Amino acid sequence: MVPCAEITIGKLTFTAATEINIRKSWKNFTDTATIKLPKAIYYYDENRNLKPVEHIGNFIKVGDKVEIKLGYNRQLFIEFIGYVARSPRIDIPYEILCEDEMWQLKRKEVSVSIQNATVKQIIQAVAPGYELDCIDEIYGDFSMKQTTAVKVFNELQEKAGIYTFFREGRLVCGKIYSDEKVLSKQPVFEYCENIIDHNLQYIYPDEAKIKVYAKSINKKGEAVTYEAGEDGGDIEHWTDRDGLSKEELKKRTDNRFKNLKTRGGYKGTITSFGWPRVEHGQVIQVVDKKYEERNTKNFVDEVEINMSANGGYRRISDIGRTYRDGEFKRIT
Structure with a gap:
């Protein structure tokens, strides 16, 4: 080709x-x-x-x-x-x-002040006019004056672990892995076949790092939050709809964290040809016929694409957390 x-x-x-x-x-x-x-x-x-x-x-x-x-x-x-x-x-x-498109949002001054705001209201206030795919959850009182949309996004990321980015022209917020518009097709990468190079390391469950950001709205209508896990690993956002107290949310989140820790998987990058095409947020399959117990499905966290006369057309996929079958509904 x-x-x-x-x-x-x-x-x-x-x-x-x-x-x-x-x-x-x-x-x-x-x-x-x-x-x-x-x-x-x-x-x-x-x-x-x-x-x-x-x-x-x-x-x-x-x-x-x-x-x-x-x-x-x-x-x-x-x-x-x-x-x-x-x-x-x-x-x-x-x-x-x-x-x-984020270049445009770095250059425009904005101000926002909303009491008992949802995340969606905050994003719409600082970045109007974009097609928005956003979690619609209570954040609480929010105020930033004479700033930029990107600095607001940074505040949401640092305070609540909510990431904002553009994907195919849509402004996506809080949907790292749960964006329903990401293709459900799972490209297969196999050792000694279409994996040109890799630095993959298989992480066993007891070595995995996971951070869970949990939220619930209590009976007073107040947002209750709790964090469990370790920095530097996979991130999961979880919202409980049962109106839990702080102690109840802590107990459920700790149990959820323990369950997530039972899953291992790959970490690292895969270098492949330009095709099959892969985007971050998509799920790929890593197949190892020699050690079939290591066959996994993983989300992709980052994609680097290179083309040059000497190197050809290459795609480097940075492997994210393990995917569980049926976890999200995707378009086909």
Whole structure:
């Protein structure tokens, strides 16, 4: 299969680049792309005459729209949509740094003050106009003045473990693994087949790190929260609907944490070809015919995509927590 690309920056379209690197993850607010272009660049003017680009800064500006399509055998898929985030670096090869829609939310000043707010109300107040996929749970009183939407997202992340990011044009909040619009198809990666390289380590249950953020609304209508587990591992958000007290929520959360600790799985990254395509939040299967007891299904936490003349088209998937069959309903 022959790798191919189509890169649109402003009014310019390229069908090749020295190097392309794309990073997408729920762990970071912003998906990024770095495009490296060779010294000799040509474009078509309004009369369709082919001319050289003498100074890249005259053609590519901060804020220009960017779209990157990659694929094989002229079959292309959109891998990144965003904006030029910084003026092109004039080193050779030219380097263009891009960010997704979060770039816009970093630049606009906002203020929000809501009593007994839900998470959804907070997000809508600071980022209106976007298609929103958000948990609709009580957060409590919330107030931040003369700030940006991204700083509000950071506050939700630090105080309540609620992550916010863009996925395929939608602003997603609090749905790391439970986004119903992520494809249910589970790509299979098998040792000595389509796994080019890996640094996977099998984590046994007693070694697994898990953090559970629990919440319940008590009989007074107040939000009761409790955290159990360890930092640096998998994250789970759990909402109990039974109106529990602090002590009752603690007991149930501790039991839930103990049950989650009984599951092992892989940690690390898998390097594969550009296809099959994988996005963060999707579930993949890791198959080891030699040690079948280690066959697992895992969520993907981060995806790094690389294309270059020497390295070809590669996808690095960072393995997240183990998936339990029937855990969420997904589109097909």
